[in-house]
Amino acid sequence: MKNNMRKIIFGGLLIFLINSVFSQTLTNSFKIVNNQHPEQESFYVASIEKANMESYRLQNKDVTVHFENGFDCVFMSAKTLFLKGKQINPITYQEIFLENFKIPVFNIISSGRLVAIFPINTKKYK
Numbered sequence: 026m027k028n029n030m031r032k033i034i035f036g037g038l039l040i041f042l043i044n045s046v047f048s049q050t051l052t053n054s055f056k057i058v059n060n061q062h063p064e065q066e067s068f069y070v071a072s073i074e075k076a077n078m079e080s081y082r083l084q085n086k087d088v089t090v091h092f093e094n095g096f097d098c099v100f101m102s103a104k105t106l107f108l109k110g111k112q113i114n115p116i117t118y119q120e121i122f123l124e125n126f127k128i129p130v131f132n133i134i135s136s137g138r139l140v141a142i143f144p145i146n147t148k149k150y151k
Contacts, residue, residue, distance in 0.1 A: 050078040051113065054106055061095030072137040073098060081128065084118040093132040093142070 050073050057066055069092070081088055082100045090098045103115035122128070129141040 050074050050076055051106065051111060054082070054101055054111065056099045056101070057096050058089075058099055059095075059097045065094070066096075068137065069094065069096065069098075069133060072133045072139060075137065076139045078139075079118075082118055083122070084115050084120045086121075088128070090128055091130050093130055098131075 052074055055073065055078075057069055060066055060069075078090075078098075078100065081090055083102055085102050085104050087102055087105070088100045090100065092098060103113055103118040106113050107115050127144045129143045132140045132142065134140055
């Protein structure tokens with residue numbers, strides 16, 4: 026059982042790393058909302074598009090991600106993008122996040138790179 030879990034975790038990590046190296050966020054596939062700095066919006070959009078945020082997109086549901094820069098980003102579902110004519114296969118996206126998965130808060134630094142801030146899980150596992 027533990028060996029299978031290691032294979033699943035390793036496989037998931039490998040897919041994430043491959044996607045991180047070879048993918049970018051799809052153009053026009055998200056909306057910036059609640060923007061406290063509208064003069065920075067083009068910088069935010071360009072930074073998000075250069076990064077690979079596809080792992081935060083779900084198959085049938087929009088996902089909102091918070092940025093410390095003072096805005097939220099709503100990633101449209103893969104199904105919505107497909108119906109709008111994007112070259113995307115909705116089936117390759119998750120239907121839901123894992124039960125214990127917490128979406129990190131992001132920050133875009135001055136170079137345009139995204140930094141993810143993951144919450145600390147204080148739950149003890151047996």
